[in-house]
Amino acid sequence: MSDHADDVTAEPADAPRAVFHVEDLRVYYGDFRAVTDVSMDVHDNEITAMIGPSGCGKSTVLRCFNRMNDLIPGARVEGRLDYHSIPLYDHKVDPVEVRRRIGMVFQKPNPFPKSIYDNVAYGPRVAGNKKGLDDLVEQSLRKAALWDEVKDRLKNSAMGLSGGQQQRLCIARAIAVSPDVLLMDEPCSALDPIATALIEELMVEIKEDYTIIIVTHNMQQAARVSDRTAFFTAEVDPNTEQRTGLLVEYAPTDAIFSNPQDERTENYVTGRFG
Amino acid sequence: MAEPISLETLSGSSRRHLNESAVKAVMAVAATVSLAISALIVFSLVREAWVFITEVEWSTVWGSSWAPRLGRYDLKTLVVGSLLVTIIAMAVSGPIGLGAAIYLSEYASVRVRKVLKPTLEILAGIPSVVLGFFALQWISPNVIQRLFDGTSQFNLAAAGLGVGILTIPLMSSIAEDALKAVPNSLREASAGLGARKVTTTIQVILPAAVSGLVAAFIVTVSRAIGETMVVFIAAGGGGNNAQFTLSPLDSGSTMTAAMAAQASGTDSVVGEALTFQSLFFVGLVLFVITLSLNIVADRFVRRVRTRY
Amino acid sequence: MALSTLGNHSVTTTAVERAILGKGSDSKGLIFKLLVGSSIAFALLVLVVLLFDVVTGAWPVLTGRGADFLSSDLRSRASESGVFQPLRGTFWIGVFVVVFSFPVGIGAAIYLEEYAGDNVFTRFIDLNIRNLAGVPSVVYGILGFSIFVKFFDGFFPNSVGQHAGKTTAAAGITLAVLALPIVIITASEAIRAVPQALREGGYGVGATKSQVVRTQVLPYAAPGILTGTLLSLARALGEAAPLILVGAVQDKLGGRTGFFDFAQFGEQFKALPITITNFAGRPGDDWQEVTAAAIVVLLVLVLMANTAAILLRNRFEKKRG
Numbered sequence: 068m069s070d071h072a073d074d075v076t077a078e079p080a081d082a083p084r085a086v087f088h089v090e091d092l093r094v095y096y097g098d099f100r101a102v103t104d105v106s107m108d109v110h111d112n113e114i115t116a117m118i119g120p121s122g123c124g125k126s127t128v129l130r131c132f133n134r135m136n137d138l139i140p141g142a143r144v145e146g147r148l149d150y151h152s153i154p155l156y157d158h159k160v161d162p163v164e165v166r167r168r169i170g171m172v173f174q175k176p177n178p179f180p181k182s183i184y185d186n187v188a189y190g191p192r193v194a195g196n197k198k199g200l201d202d203l204v205e206q207s208l209r210k211a212a213l214w215d216e217v218k219d220r221l222k223n224s225a226m227g228l229s230g231g232q233q234q235r236l237c238i239a240r241a242i243a244v245s246p247d248v249l250l251m252d253e254p255c256s257a258l259d260p261i262a263t264a265l266i267e268e269l270m271v272e273i274k275e276d277y278t279i280i281i282v283t284h285n286m287q288q289a290a291r292v293s294d295r296t297a298f299f300t301a302e303v304d305p306n307t308e309q310r311t312g313l314l315v316e317y318a319p320t321d322a323i324f325s326n327p328q329d330e331r332t333e334n335y336v337t338g339r340f341g
Numbered sequence: 342m343a344e345p346i347s348l349e350t351l352s353g354s355s356r357r358h359l360n361e362s363a364v365k366a367v368m369a370v371a372a373t374v375s376l377a378i379s380a381l382i383v384f385s386l387v388r389e390a391w392v393f394i395t396e397v398e399w400s401t402v403w404g405s406s407w408a409p410r411l412g413r414y415d416l417k418t419l420v421v422g423s424l425l426v427t428i429i430a431m432a433v434s435g436p437i438g439l440g441a442a443i444y445l446s447e448y449a450s451v452r453v454r455k456v457l458k459p460t461l462e463i464l465a466g467i468p469s470v471v472l473g474f475f476a477l478q479w480i481s482p483n484v485i486q487r488l489f490d491g492t493s494q495f496n497l498a499a500a501g502l503g504v505g506i507l508t509i510p511l512m513s514s515i516a517e518d519a520l521k522a523v524p525n526s527l528r529e530a531s532a533g534l535g536a537r538k539v540t541t542t543i544q545v546i547l548p549a550a551v552s553g554l555v556a557a558f559i560v561t562v563s564r565a566i567g568e569t570m571v572v573f574i575a576a577g578g579g580g581n582n583a584q585f586t587l588s589p590l591d592s593g594s595t596m597t598a599a600m601a602a603q604a605s606g607t608d609s610v611v612g613e614a615l616t617f618q619s620l621f622f623v624g625l626v627l628f629v630i631t632l633s634l635n636i637v638a639d640r641f642v643r644r645v646r647t648r649y
Numbered sequence: 650m651a652l653s654t655l656g657n658h659s660v661t662t663t664a665v666e667r668a669i670l671g672k673g674s675d676s677k678g679l680i681f682k683l684l685v686g687s688s689i690a691f692a693l694l695v696l697v698v699l700l701f702d703v704v705t706g707a708w709p710v711l712t713g714r715g716a717d718f719l720s721s722d723l724r725s726r727a728s729e730s731g732v733f734q735p736l737r738g739t740f741w742i743g744v745f746v747v748v749f750s751f752p753v754g755i756g757a758a759i760y761l762e763e764y765a766g767d768n769v770f771t772r773f774i775d776l777n778i779r780n781l782a783g784v785p786s787v788v789y790g791i792l793g794f795s796i797f798v799k800f801f802d803g804f805f806p807n808s809v810g811q812h813a814g815k816t817t818a819a820a821g822i823t824l825a826v827l828a829l830p831i832v833i834i835t836a837s838e839a840i841r842a843v844p845q846a847l848r849e850g851g852y853g854v855g856a857t858k859s860q861v862v863r864t865q866v867l868p869y870a871a872p873g874i875l876t877g878t879l880l881s882l883a884r885a886l887g888e889a890a891p892l893i894l895v896g897a898v899q900d901k902l903g904g905r906t907g908f909f910d911f912a913q914f915g916e917q918f919k920a921l922p923i924t925i926t927n928f929a930g931r932p933g934d935d936w937q938e939v940t941a942a943a944i945v946v947l948l949v950l951v952l953m954a955n956t957a958a959i960l961l962r963n964r965f966e967k968k969r970g
Contacts, residue, residue, distance in 0.1 A: 133853070135849065135852065135853070138848070138849070138852060140766060140767055150346075150351075151346045153346065153347065153348050153351055157348060159348055159351075159352045160348070160351045160352060161351065161352055161353030161358070162852075163353055163357075163855055163856070163857050164350065164351045164352065164353045164855070165351060166852060166853060166854065166855040167854070167855030168346070168351075170853065170854060171849075171853035171854075172853075173846065173849060173850065173853070175846060177844075177846035177847065177849065177850045178850075179847060179850060179851075179865065180847075180868075180869065189851070189854060189856075189864070190854035190855060190856075193851075193854070193855065193856040193857070193860045193864070194855060237850070240850075240854060241853065241854060243854070244854050244855055357857065360859070361857055361858060361859055364858075364859040365760075365764050365858075365859075367756065368756045368757070368759050368760035368763075368764055369760050369764070369765075370756075371752070371753045371754075371755075371756030371757040371759075371760060372756070372757040372760040372761055372765070372774055373774070374753050374757065374829070375757060375774060375777055375778050375781060375829065375830065375833065376773075376774060376777055378781060378792070378826055378829065379777050379780070379781060381792055381796055382784065382788060382789075382791070382792050385791055385792055385794075385795035385796055386788070386791060388795070389795070436688070437688045437691055437692060438688075439688070440684060440685040440686075440687070440688025440689065441685070441688045441689040441692055443685040443688075444682075444685040444686050444688060444689050445689070447685075448682055448685060448686065455963070457689060457693075459959045459963070460693055460696065461689070461692060461693075462955065462959055463696065463952060463955060463956070463959075464692060464693075464695070464696045466880075466883050466884070466887075466951055466952060466954075466955035467696075467699070467887075467948070467951075468886075468887025468888070468889070468922055468947060468948075468951055469887070469888075469889065469890075470887070470889045470922045470925045470926055470929075470944075470947075471699070471703070471887075471925070471944050471947070471948065472699075473926070473929065474703075474925065474929045474940060474941075474944060475699050475702065475703070477929065478702070478706070478929075478937065479698070479699075479702050506692075506695050509692050509695075510692070513689075513692070537675055537677075537678050538678060538682075539675070539677055539678035539681040539682070542681070543681070560783070563783055564783075566785070567783075567784075567785025567786070567787065567788075568785070569785070569786065569787045569889075569890035569893075570889045570890055570922070570926065573890075573893075573926070574926060574929050574930070597785060597787045597890065600787050600790075600791075600894065601787060601890055601893045601894070604790070604794070604893050604894045604896070605893050605926075620791075621791065624787070624788055624791045627785060627787070627788065628784065628785075628788050631783060631784065631785055632780060632783070632784070634783075635779070635780055635783035636780070639776070639779060639780075
């Protein structure tokens with residue numbers, strides 16, 4: 068579908084190249100508007116970072132991309148969110164199918180209380196794929212740079228791994244279903260610097276196979292790994308004192324950090340607020 | 342990712358959707374079974390109780406004894422009997438259950454708790470027939486008859502003490518939950534002001550937990566009123582001919598024991614005229630009383646939940 | 650300071666030190682602690698006295714007759730009477746409770762916790778279940794008598810007389826219904842304790858709801874569910890009041906069908922708590938001994954289920970921190 072192009076500076080993006088096309092996206096929890104005014108195109112085989120102060124709705128937006136917000140009672144999404152030109156919130160779309168193509172890695176490593184092998188094989192198994200699992204598990208663990216550390220104890224419980232290993236296992240688990248996109252929700256926030264560096268390296272390595280969207284509170288991380296960056300912030304309604312997140316600026320990462328167009332972005336990336 | 346993605350590929354297989362809906366439907370049916378049970382309980386109670394209410398000679402519902410086979414339906418005999426047993430039971434399980442809860446929640450070390458809690462749970466697991474036997478064979482001769490000379494072995498007081506013992510674990514466990522729900526910050530704030538533990542407990546923790554403690558008390562009252570076997574075995578209403586009494590040292594019956602008495606002894610629940618229906622009438626009265634108590638207790642529990 | 654905390658009452662101990670170290674007499678606190686401590690001591694003392702009383706009462710029968718007491722029929726003479734039929738009845742009633750209340754109760758809990766949204770209907774079911782749990786057991790007997798016995802009347806038309814429905818099945822289903830709300834409530838609690846992260850991990854790789862329930866929620870909640878169901882089984886096995894209304898009578902001793910003989914399901918049922926109730930009302934020391942022995946048999950059954958539940962829970966609480 069997409070004619071491959073590496074030119075990240077070509078703006079505005081032409082529609083076919085975009086994995087996600089977002090236009091005026093708004094997310095509500097009941098009557099409360101959590102996020103508003105989100106418009107952005109996510110390009111394939113790039114790392115797109117979403118940064119901003121806490122409570123600005125970046126995780127909420129991320130969880131729209133694989134319909135994870137469906138699990139939250141009362142959550143409602145309005146506006147346009149297309150995945151390869153298909154409206155993701157069309158009533159015909161099955162979130163289960165979406166999540167088999169758009170994988171997710173969570174803030175806190177959440178391996179299942181099962182063996183390392185069963186963790187990785189879980190996705191293929193629930194999709195009805197029972198054959199060739201051994202190979203698939205090995206490939207996925209290799210891609211996640213975990214194979215050498217665990218190849219001798221695949222039957223051991225995943226709970227015995229270190230935090231960084233657990234998170235890489237979660238990445239292996241996510242890529243075992245051969246997704247198109249990987250969503251990462253602050254994947255390093257619970258890890259030490261060494262484990263963080265490993266994961267960052269890994270992200271850059273696997274981006275030729277996957278489109279990656281990462282939420283991070285760590286600006287340096289966004290600057291190090293991402294191709295494009297979206298800066299979110301929150302505005303407080305003076306009447307209700309409710310915080311609503313919004314997308315302030317979305318541009319190639321270099322531009323966001325060296326030449327921000329919006330004053331709020333500049334204040335944030337220079338450390339004056341947040 | 343060679344396969345082209347269309348709306349159709351993202352809609353999932355219809356077989357899987359069917360499968361998921363079927364699983365959900367089966368679970369939903371399981372959940373609605375509870376509604377059917379409630380409906381059947383109310384239906385079976387009301388159907389026969391209604392016959393009693395419409396056909397009974399109401400002068401026979403006020404008298405001096407509950408003896409349905411003789412056509413005497415003095416309801417107050419049973420209600421007062423239930424009341425006497427419940428008051429005695431609560432005099433035991435109220436303070437002792439609360440004390441045990443305070444000890445477990447505020448004083449016991451982790452290690453002591455690990456031993457005491459399961460032991461209380463074993464007490465909670467003792468079947469009520471066993472407590473009935475104990476009330477009749479041990480409490481009555483060793484406590485009641487020793488304190489009050491000339492009392493019959495079958496008496497309401499022994500039954501009340503038995504029910505009290507039976508309900509200690511219930512009172513204690515709900516009260517402990519209520520005390521545990523009080524946030525630690527309150528304990529720390531009080532201790533930070535230099536208050537001793539006893540002062541903190543009495544002046545801070547107990548008032549903060551009062552809603553939950555009231556709920557515990559009401560639920561225990563409800564259980565005590567609904568308890569059957571201890572009274573049936575130990576209070577002496579077995580012949581289903583109970584005289585009205587205000588003295589707990591007399592033999593007597595309660596709503597529950599009267600129901601059991603009526604159903605046992607002969608092969609079936611039969612007798613003169615409205616004997617059969619009177620059983621359902623008493624059941625309905627009992628049901629309404631305990632349901633009201635439970636709803637009130639539920640309100641108190643909710644109040645705790647919203648506050649913390 | 651360090652010395653005085655060790656109990657060294659030196660003359661230099663000042664009033665301030667005394668206050669800080671709490672050596673000033675806190676008699677009020679001590680009395681209070683003694684009071685609440687003795688409450689729990691009382692409860693435990695009662696338990697000990699009760700168990701001691703029952704076991705000493707049962708001692709002659711247990712040592713004198715042993716296994717013979719378990720395998721003998723109900724008789725009209727205390728010295729010959731055993732508890733074979735009621736023990737068998739209680740066993741099969743337990744089977745009915747397991748077969749009926751566990752799947753339905755766990756299914757209901759799964760629906761309420763995983764499928765149902767927070768709406769009026771769900772809240773109504775929830776309220777209804779909590780109220781059912783507070784309905785006195787004797788009232789369940791009325792349900793059993795008017796509905797289940799009537800139903801099984803038609804099931805065994807050729808059986809004994811007009812009350813053919815008073816079978817083990819009717820009794821078992823009555824107690825299964827009584828146990829159901831407790832099973833639902835405890836299973837719901839166990840399911841609620843499953844970390845949301847596990848569910849999200851499952852959904853995140855494209856598992857369907859039923860797959861998440863089967864592969865993540867149920868395995869994690871299994872110990873908690875099992876604990877709750879064992880506790881409700883123990884409660885059901887010890888219940889007598891509903892069975893009295895369903896119609897357990899001692900007068901007809903029943904045929905000598907085997908433990909696993911299907912014919913017993915057409916006979917009028919027997920159960921240990923009912924037998925104990927009847928024995929307890931009979932005069933004479935020999936009957937009191939037999940009653941105590943029957944109680945020991947029931948207690949062993951019930952406490953086994955209870956203890957298993959408590960041990961199971963403690964083990965998993967420890968494992969999960």
